[in-house]
Amino acid sequence: MRILNIASNIRLLKQSLPSTVRLIAVSKTKTAEAIQEAYTEGQRCFGENRVGEILIKKDLLPADIEWHLIGHLQRNKVKMVIPFIGMIQSVDTFRLLSSINSEAQKIGRVVDILLQIHIAREETKFGFSREEIEEMIESSEFRDIRSVRICGVMGMATFTSDTGLVQSEFRSLAESFRYLKMKYFSKDENFRELSMGMSGDYEIAIREGSTMIRVGSLIFGERA
Numbered sequence: 552m553r554i555l556n557i558a559s560n561i562r563l564l565k566q567s568l569p570s571t572v573r574l575i576a577v578s579k580t581k582t583a584e585a586i587q588e589a590y591t592e593g594q595r596c597f598g599e600n601r602v603g604e605i606l607i608k609k610d611l612l613p614a615d616i617e618w619h620l621i622g623h624l625q626r627n628k629v630k631m632v633i634p635f636i637g638m639i640q641s642v643d644t645f646r647l648l649s650s651i652n653s654e655a656q657k658i659g660r661v662v663d664i665l666l667q668i669h670i671a672r673e674e675t676k677f678g679f680s681r682e683e684i685e686e687m688i689e690s691s692e693f694r695d696i697r698s699v700r701i702c703g704v705m706g707m708a709t710f711t712s713d714t715g716l717v718q719s720e721f722r723s724l725a726e727s728f729r730y731l732k733m734k735y736f737s738k739d740e741n742f743r744e745l746s747m748g749m750s751g752d753y754e755i756a757i758r759e760g761s762t763m764i765r766v767g768s769l770i771f772g773e774r775a
């Protein structure tokens with residue numbers, strides 16, 4: 552893959568994906584022009600990790616882009632993204648879920664989210680444990696959550712060349728997804744996304760059942 556040709560990077564990557572896997576093009580730190588190039592190639596779904604950046608870019612780009620927030624979200628910034636966000640993939644606490652719910656309720660929206668599960672060895676990665684999700688779902692406060700649609704789970708593997716470790720982490724995320732689906736969401740068709748896999752590990756993620764990959768540098772080139 553030639554790093555600098557965004558259109559052909561997108562085309563080649565998409566050709567190689569099974570039809571069950573959706574591509575989120577991670578455009579964080581990249582320019583609106585770069586995103587436009589991917590858009591022209593047919594890409595509509597983009598991932599960003601900072602609220603400030605997403606707010607600037609969305610006004611410069613076509614309105615039918617579906618923006619996914621994939622980075623840690625502070626509760627005081629929730630209000631700014633609720634009117635337009637396509638999906639918040641990085642919901643990592645009940646407090647955040649609850650803020651999203653109340654801001655969505657205020658404007659009469661139902662917002663799609665994923666629950667981020669911590670699977671990596673690294674301390675720095677945010678997310679719930681499976682047990683914390685169960686506790687949350689079984690709590691009485693959870694019943695008030697009506698303006699949020701829980702569409703599945705998201706996770707990031709350890710940044711390592713040890714593919715065995717990455718595979719076992721993705722496998723454990725996939726097991727949590729199936730477990731939660733069976734126990735709490737078996738009748739909820741919205742709960743169906745398993746967001747895992749980035750530039751360095753998306754092929755492993757797909758083998759382990761990913762439905763959504765979040766790929767940045769392989770499309771747009773390395774970030775500074």
Ligand SMILES: *Cc1c(COP(=O)(O)O)cnc(C)c1O
Pocket residue numbers: 577579600621622707748749750751765766767768769
């Ligand atoms: C940056 C980022 C990605 C994409 O990383 P690449 O290695 O550039 O593909 C995916 N997911 C999350 C949560 C990210 O922050």
